[in-house]
Amino acid sequence: MKRSHGQESAAAGDGANAADGVMPAVPGGLTYSAADAEKQRGVRRMKALATGLLLAVAAVYTLATWARTTGWGGGWAGFVAAAAEAGMVGALADWFAVTALFRRPMGLPIPHTAIIPTKKDQLGQNLGDFVGENFLSGVVVRQRLRSVGIGSRLGTWLSRPEHADRVTDELATALRGALTVLRDADVQAVVGEAITRRADAAEIAPGIGTMLERIVADGGHHKVVDLVCVRAHDWLVTHSDSVMAAVAGGAPGWTPRFVDRKVGERVYKELLRFVTEMRDMPDHPARGAVDRFLADFAHDLTSDDDTRARVERLKSEVLGRGEVQDIIASAWSSVRAMIVAAAEDERSELRTRTRASILSLGDRMTGDERLRRKVDGWLEDAAVYVVTTYRDEITALITDTVAGWDAEHTSRKIEAHIGRDLQFIRINGTVVGALAGLVIYTVSWLSGA
Template sequence: MVTLDRRQRPNPRRKPARPELSPADAERAAGLRSMKTIALSLLVAMAVVFAVAFALQAQYPWLQYIRAAAEGGMVGALADWFAVTALFRHPMGIKIPHTAIIPRRKDQIGTALSDFVEDNFLSADVVRAKLDSADIARKAGAWLATPAGAERIAKEGAAVVRGAFTVLNDDDVQAVIEGLVRKHLLTPPWGPPLGRLAERVFEAGHHHRLVDLLVDRAAEWVAGNYSTVSRLVTDRSPSWVPNFANELVGDKVYIELSKFVAAVQSDQNHQVRKSIDKYLTDLARDLQFDPAMIARAENIKGQILGDPEVRDLARRTWTTIKHALLDAVNDPHSELYQRFTTAVRDFGARLVAEDELAGKVNAWIGDAAGYIVSTYRSDIAGVIEDTIARWDAEETSQKIELQVGRDLQYIRLNGTIVGALAGLLIYAVAHAVFGG
């Protein structure tokens, strides 16, 4: 069995090591030690003066005044040393009642400080007034309008996008996209909305260009396919018909077909065009109101977008979006990155130049801060109480002493000086009234 040396065994009575001081606290500790040295030196000086004056006052009666002043100074110095020390610890380790006030009442101090901050600082009116005077919108706008500010926002935004893509699970996102497609694309019937859209298009005559294109292509095909038309006539005529008759019929059919297509092409009010318009108008109406046509549209929808197709669509959509955004945010020269940077700079310039916009932004900031403070003021102030509650008594005393201890040492200095003056005055008055 391994035994521990006595020096290696944990000592339950040993106090935990104090945490290392920060550079600022180390500087405060040095200043506190310096002031304590000065206050103690003044006390020692008063004691030396008192001893000398007491020893020589019989030979030099005027030293009685010096002795009285030194005596009063020592009393004042000792009294104020006791008062200051009693705040943070027991003087000389003696557990005198009502000393070591801060360590003993640490939790009550934390609660009182938390309540004080909550009542006097965490007020919606106070926060709004401070934010209004700060004019955050214009200050932020001036920074955003600079190239460095806009570039910083763009970089942080790119980092947010990269982080989001790192955290997001591809399968989960694809499932969300698939759900949205099913909800907004597949579940609603296609017939009525397609019919309404087509009806507006046909009423406005936007389909006429498409009809013109189809007729032009038909005319081009007929003009370049004489042999095809002749062969169709020959293939469909009886075998006993002579070839010259087939050729005559083929020529006639080709000529009539060419005239027909040319007529449709040149006449915008041709009967074929009117028939197409009527057919399309009836189709748009049937898609809206004819149950059979609506059912056919739904059947076509099901054939086009079945489960495998929807899943593949969701996968390809997410992959495309993800790769496009990542490529854009990773390239400072990409169009998206540049447009975003420009938009940030333009918004910053508007915040500086437009009073109305700056006022709205300041109002939004004030309302948001006021809501947060009003809703969470107790939780925010509770951080102070909870933090102090987690500190041990000695650490709390040390932290507070580092903050105010140097100024408290002036109380000792002032007490020494005031005590010396009071001692001199009291002795002088007593000597004048009662005689020496």
């Protein structure tokens, strides 16, 4: 029969794939590998052997029956004929049973035949239920993990420097990948909203007041006052003309100019003297006034409702400004760039500390029995939660996959894997049937004797 050009091309492609060791896919997602093809050839060889044995027994039966009928073989012909007859019966019965698993014998619509093609979905469901009940139960999973001793093995593995380096590299790669996938706009929006919401929800005045009280009590603000005095003195020295001009410019218009200059010079000198004394005298009265002001302000921040309300209003106004929101949002970009750079640099503090932590964890898990039990318990609890929560989804993978397979090709696939052993059943049936027939005939013959 001639094949179309498409069929010839498909056949050529199938041959090429088989030559490469990968057989083409079949309907339902099944594939046939070179190993499957070799198993199929093994099944055919065993079929030929079992069928040849059946034909041999049939030939022996024919010859033995002829010999017994003609009286040529004597008494032994009956024994041989009985054994051969029972062997044929056993061979045919086992042929029918094996064939009925995969197809209808001789194409006849006999009930309860072609079991695998017709019961494929039910077999898949039963297989899924079997796996769920016997492999995905919490007790089985927990016992299996406990017998493995993951904590001890993991600790030994992590305590080796080359493994710690590998884990560090993988973590760095995963971190870079995660930061690359995240969209800056989304993260910035989340960070900005989180910071703003947290700041709005928390009252900052009492905390600032408490901190200011401690600073004043410890004299921590003195350096700030010193710095302000030094800067103020230097500014006055540098901008003396501007200060005197400002004072003179604020004088009434009817005063003479030389009087305005004299007043400006006098004000400037007094101001410079005051700042200089405050800079050089730690016990200057003005410094004491600053101390008292800061102490009173700290007290008001913690106990005065009006002051606290003003601080909260100021906080809300500051957070609401666009410039502040831009600073909060842009913080993510800086943090991400810093983390990515640290993850890429093998000598960075991040990777160095990560590697040291992994080695330390491995050593602790190796020598600390209590820690190992904790790790084993965490892993067992996590695994039990997964298998008990998603058992139906896991078993559905089996049942749905089997349900999607093509019935005919599923039967061929299974036959390729177990058909050789099933052909041995035919051979054994022939031999056992012959022996049973011989025994029965012998017992009958003895009883008749």
